[in-house]
Amino acid sequence: MKNLSKQQQDLSRLIDQFERVSIDEVIRKSPLAQRLIELFPSEKIEFVTSRPYPEVSGELSAGEFARSKRHLFLTEFRGQFFKRCPGAKPGLTCCNYFVLNWGQQCDMNCSYCYLQSFLNSPVLVIYSNLDQALDELRLLAKSMGHQSLRVGTGELVDSLSLDPLTLFSHQLIEFFQDHPQWTLEFKTKSDSVEQFLEQDHRGNVIVSWSINPQKVIEQEEHGTASLEKRLKAAELCLDKGFQVAFHMDPMIWHEDWRENYSALVDELTSRFRPESIPYLSLGALRFQPEQRHMMRERFGLKSWVNQAEMFTGKDGKLRYPLELRQEMFNFVLGRFKEHSPHWKVFLCMESPETWLATHQRAPQKIDSLAPLFDHKVTRSHRQSQELRAKERAT
Numbered sequence: 001m002k003n004l005s006k007q008q009q010d011l012s013r014l015i016d017q018f019e020r021v022s023i024d025e026v027i028r029k030s031p032l033a034q035r036l037i038e039l040f041p042s043e044k045i046e047f048v049t050s051r052p053y054p055e056v057s058g059e060l061s062a063g064e065f066a067r068s069k070r071h072l073f074l075t076e077f078r079g080q081f082f083k084r085c086p087g088a089k090p091g092l093t094c095c096n097y098f099v100l101n102w103g104q105q106c107d108m109n110c111s112y113c114y115l116q117s118f119l120n121s122p123v124l125v126i127y128s129n130l131d132q133a134l135d136e137l138r139l140l141a142k143s144m145g146h147q148s149l150r151v152g153t154g155e156l157v158d159s160l161s162l163d164p165l166t167l168f169s170h171q172l173i174e175f176f177q178d179h180p181q182w183t184l185e186f187k188t189k190s191d192s193v194e195q196f197l198e199q200d201h202r203g204n205v206i207v208s209w210s211i212n213p214q215k216v217i218e219q220e221e222h223g224t225a226s227l228e229k230r231l232k233a234a235e236l237c238l239d240k241g242f243q244v245a246f247h248m249d250p251m252i253w254h255e256d257w258r259e260n261y262s263a264l265v266d267e268l269t270s271r272f273r274p275e276s277i278p279y280l281s282l283g284a285l286r287f288q289p290e291q292r293h294m295m296r297e298r299f300g301l302k303s304w305v306n307q308a309e310m311f312t313g314k315d316g317k318l319r320y321p322l323e324l325r326q327e328m329f330n331f332v333l334g335r336f337k338e339h340s341p342h343w344k345v346f347l348c349m350e351s352p353e354t355w356l357a358t359h360q361r362a363p364q365k366i367d368s369l370a371p372l373f374d375h376k377v378t379r380s381h382r383q384s385q386e387l388r389a390k391e392r393a394t
């Protein structure tokens, strides 16, 4: 392993960790299928005419969910790639952006992962027809090409952990070169960046990392890159002119949380300058009530997320009590301010009450962040979609 490049090491790890790769016959000739056929040993590959495990439907058991992370299924997406950010719901104040889901399920294994109650696919799916998503974007550019727009790829799948296999980043970065007023965001807990570092770009690609203290990573974020590896990857991206952002999310309460989160802020502020980081978001642990039993079954009561006392918020999710969230956010915000008042830190996926309690302004109200959170952009996209739907119907 030592003589392999980082990209080769990432590939080799992925090839080892997947036990089976099922390829839908209809996309057998696609470039992605051809690439995986070349990369994986033939005994791991099978060709299928329908999704594996047809007998599995509805909510997955803990075992089925764990298995789904080790079984890759390549198929095509039959539907529309673009939809609104899940944060844009009544009762939540959040960033509004477009989500491109080129797959579903994640090869990493965080104890709090919302996919546990969200997905019911017994396999990790990757769609081979990214071209169609790019066609949809091209169509969108006809009505919104002159406006700023943000596209994220990390909702149902980590943006980069599988990228050494798919190389989707290459196509996406190339596309965004032609649309410099739009922004592409990769969100990840991996350190797989080498495969795109040499790609030409126009400075409109943000690579963002979810970060936590190393103790939390070891305890709750299984199979993810260490904090050091994530920060190192962020430095590499900055060196190549990519934008870098961080999400300190989900913050998880534990006995030494103050010590560990202040050390994390100190580490970040010693390695990055506020003017190099367009934003840093904070969020606290939250999950759907129906997820709790699966989290307990899969990670046991040793997990800090299973020890916490949580209360149902207005959006139906379980969260820490408001006072505790306020204390944790104020503590971290204060620590950043001690280093510099110029850090652009805001709360995401939080209720307006928490904004008020921490004396924070919504990101849309902060001049430097407003273009990233312009709800008019999404509204206008929705209107153009509705218009197109009407045109199709007539």
Ligand code: SF4
Pocket: 106, 107, 108, 109, 110, 112, 113, 114, 115, 156, 157, 158, 189, 224
């Ligand atoms: S990295 Fe994200 S998507 Fe993957 S398991 Fe962790 S929380 Fe879930």
